[in-house]
Amino acid sequence: IDxxxxxxxxxxxxxxxxxxxxxxxxxxxxxASLSDEQQGIIRDFVxxxxxSLLMLAGPSGLGNGGWGxxxxxxxxxxxxPPSTTDxxxxxxxxxxxxxxxxxxxMLRFDSDDVINAEAWRELPQIADYQLxxxxxxxxxxxxxxxxxxxxxxxxxxxxxxxxxxxxxxT
Numbered sequence: 001i002d003x004x005x006x007x008x009x010x011x012x013x014x015x016x017x018x019x020x021x022x023x024x025x026x027x028x029x030x031x032a033s034l035s036d037e038q039q040g041i042i043r044d045f046v047x048x049x050x051x052s053l054l055m056l057a058g059p060s061g062l063g064n065g066g067w068g069x070x071x072x073x074x075x076x077x078x079x080x081p082p083s084t085t086d087x088x089x090x091x092x093x094x095x096x097x098x099x100x101x102x103x104x105x106m107l108r109f110d111s112d113d114v115i116n117a118e119a120w121r122e123l124p125q126i127a128d129y130q131l132x133x134x135x136x137x138x139x140x141x142x143x144x145x146x147x148x149x150x151x152x153x154x155x156x157x158x159x160x161x162x163x164x165x166x167x168x169x170t
Contacts, residue, residue, distance in 0.1 A: 028058020032036035047161025
């Protein structure tokens with residue numbers, strides 16, 4: 001973003017405007033807050049432009065927000081629960097690297113594996129998590145949340161077209 005005024009009108013109004021970015025982060029908002037046309041532009045942003053999409057959890061995010069039934073549902077790395085199921089939990093959980101997450105460069109605090117693993121163990125617990133449903137065939141869990149019902153995927157990624165889509169379920 002070049003200036004504070006750049007997005008003062010909200011979500012980019014055109015395909016060309018969105019394609020000027022490298023990544024898009026969508027927080028705890030309902031899918032209905034974006035039109036089908038805007039959601040189509042997001043799909044193209046990932047698949048054709050090669051952009052990255054990060055979906056965040058929250059009371060109105062992911063499955064709760066209807067994203068599993070949205071025009072971008074196929075872009076996402078998990079089959080989200082329906083919006084009729086409350087999948088958001090305001091409970092603390094620990095975070096652990098998965099075997100795939102250990103070697104992922106974006107999850108490195110240190111180049112030394114032992115130091116990196118120790119840094120992850122020393123992090124405080126997260127304050128909430130959201131259930132994501134089943135992972136899609138190309139998806140990989142990079143982080144898990146350690147909940148009272150066991151491990152659940154916390155950071156999930158998958159390639160989609162020329163780009164990548166991620167879910168951070170906290």
